[in-house]
Amino acid sequence: MVGLETVGYLIPSLCLLVGALVIMVLDLVVKHEVVVTPAGREAREATIFWMVAVVAVVAAGLTSLVLPSPGPTGSVHILASLTYDGFTAFVWRLILLALAMVVLLGESYLRHRISQPGLYYACLLLFGLGALLLASASNTVMLLLALDFLSLLGYILTGFLHYDQRSAEAAVKYLVYGSAISAMMAYGLSWLYGLTGTTDYAVTAEMMAGRFTWTAGQVIAPRTLTPILVFLLAGFSFKIGSAPFHQWLPDAFEGAPAPVASALAIVPKVAGFAALVRVTMVVLPPGTSLGEIWRWPLVAFLAVAAMLAGNLTGLWQDNIKRLMAYSGIAQVGYALVGVATATERGLSGLLLYLTAYTFAELGVFAAITVMSDKLDLEDVQDYRGLYHRAPMLATVLLIGVLSLFGMPGTGGFMGKLWLLLGALEDGRWLLLVMMTINGVVSLSYYWKVIRTTFVHTDHRLAPVSVPAASWLVLAASAVGIIGIGIYPNLVLQWAENAVQVLFAF
């Protein structure tokens, strides 16, 4: 029931909320000072906000580590709308880790290029809050609320460079798109409510396990409920950035400031996947006829569409943020294979893959942020000879790209292998073949990045200095990728424990 003792599980979220409020208050109090240094314009107060943000995220992360575990298959219901279980624990920790890294890698960029750092950090923390809520939603109303909340913060953050037309355009595009898809999802969910009379996942599942009847006594065939599934899937497809509702993503990445792009690359995807998995396993579990329709062909179609859309369009990109956006779409396609198979191996593979993906994106976006910050350069060609200008940065960029591509020895390969084996177990040969072929195709645009940074040299260009906070992100990214690549057992263990609860229904 709605007992206050379970609210304790929301402490990580509260940390972020309190942090955001503190920053907003401080923003009113602290003097805004723009200093012109040899390095450029610098907003001095950004450091204070940054520190508060770091403290908030670290506090949230630490508290999420010490929350009492409800056991491998137990779950705690909070406020009748959220669920904390092993799966939530894993996803929350991953999101908070990513958020911490995003705060770190944006530190220098914020000082130099953002005129309202306080608002930025507050929005980023609330963005994280929305993600935490989305990942643990177990009620359709909360699902919608969290999704919209996360999106709203996303719109604001994307349009943060108010002097840059691309940023404003990206934000408006994201807003219009998001609102439309949200409405579609709301419509589907309201239909579901109309049929079942409840908004709770578990109760909905129970209701659907029985058969629906019209008042005249006719039984509704599950197939007729497919439109609900389609609307629901549209909402998820939008959030995680999968085809066919991915069109907002490349513009958002290109227009948003680089640290925001890195946040957009990781946080909504992880949270969106968590919500998708929860809906898949609780409301539409494998074994029920609706569940089967959901996974195959709907989610499977989404997976293949995302892979193809991402890889084939990514080939033509020259702007590195746009290229990463399309690469992200393809990555989401691979990850969706894990959802489509919905076996233990498939889902633990999904978590492993998302972890490796997080580390890889952090590494790549750390490099992109540094280049955007120091040099305001975003074209792939501008990364020419990066290996000579900032060798460590270029090396981590290389490792990150190789991981995204799935080179053995990196975490991305382990994740992909797991997903492939999950698909094998489930007998989904089409997904298997599509994943491997797409892996080869994706090489073309990843190679563009590798070639420009490593093969091309330009000795006229000056070295690029890497800000101190970004070093931590680079190190974490490299260690994470290689660690998972060589010895994934630890993360795998956590992932497998995390998915246990999903099969306990």
Place this chain on the structure above:
Amino acid sequence: MLAYPILSIALFTPLLGALVIGLIPREWVKVIRPVGVLFALVAAVATGFIYVQTAVLGSADMQLMESFDWIPALDLYYTLGVDGLSAPMVALAGLLTLLALWYSSFTVKERVKEYFILFLMLETGMLGVFMSLDMILFYVFWEVGLVPMFLLIGVWGGQRREYAAIKFFIYTLAGSVFGLLGILAIYHETGTFNIMEAAAAMPFANDPRWATIVFWALFCAFAIKIPVFPFHTWLPDAHTEAPTSGSVILAGILLKLGSYGMIRIALPMFPERFYHFSVTVPIITVMALMSLVYGALVCMAQWDLKRLVAYSSVAHMGYVTLGIVATAATLGLAGGEESFVDAAAAGLTGAAMQQFSHGVVTGMMFFLVGMIYDRTHTRDLKAYGGLAKVMPRYYGIMLVTAFASLGLPGLIGFWSELFVFRAAIRTVPVAAFISVTGMIFTAGYVLWKIVQYLFLGTLDEAKWGELQDLRWWEEVTLWPLVILTVAFGVYPAPVVDAFNAAVTRLVQVFVLK
């Protein structure tokens, strides 16, 4: 028995070297070079030791095995082992890398640190492929070798290096992706990734349709690497544009990863399919013959020296494929006869021996080509002539190489061709007769193009009168290979016995069924 895991030590020494060099500042080139060569030397000594130990312990069975739990949840075990088939290749890989890095210390001037790091990483990848007994571990090491090689070609290569590098990468990658699918299919069927166990389980023995699909997936992966016609088109560009040491390693070892995979994985797991596509529907036989004959003919048409040697690799690896075909063709003839096993193994012995000898000889050939290019900056055969007068020592070693390449008795190249023909005449006689023409064409391009155009005829005094003969460090690079060529040409027993014992054991499993 050894108390320490020599295989892992040999395997990871180069990687350790790469990490150590990673810590050395880029400007300390004078430190990086000796450190790199030192690590390669340690690895070479370790691999030589492995070879000797394997011969001592018995080449027929897997020796020096190590097995650790890697990812038990996935049935993945870090399993290494060598037998008579892989031990000589491991030793050759160690030796060629050492010589290549030694030569590179004197010739590579730009971005030396990255060069050595990439080369050492490449060595770990190659050694890992030969030593792995777990299919996913095999695949991991296979892929680990791709990126360094791709970067070596792309950064330190010739004029069209970027094109050659990306062609090499995508082509080989596409093949290995098919290989991965095949491996996964085998795992699905047999429940294990271990090569020996999976082969013993005879996957898809009762299902010709799936067996065909999985067989071709695996075959394509290895065939692209070997390379077998028509998958060879990446090779001329990659070999020609790679830096000298890169070409040596590419031709000397990397191609053999494909043939090793074919012998170790594809053949034992699908012997019946191999037989079917070698004899009943002789696609593979035709592919081998085309590599042999067509490859040799294309060689004869080349005027670029390095490209000629590159195509000669295609032709020589055709012998390897022919040897494998010859053994596969025995499947239907054995009838369970014990005495036949020996003859059946001859084809594979020839193939394995050809791998080894091609590695030595073509490695030497690419070094020689690199040395002459270093002096003259042209690879055009028409520009040369009469170099025998100016560079007698070079001429001498090139002669040894050339004759070994065409299979002159007394040099290493002869034995492999002998064994391959001995097996092929018995089992695929038509193919054997056709491949003899390949031998003739080989003699043609070696003698006519290489020996005559380079060394005989009139010397252009103005251009080449002042050419320097072999420098001391070039001699150090070449002489170990020359010694191997002559020594194993006269007394091949150490390697041939090793190969023979291992492949006999391999063949017993499926020939006697």
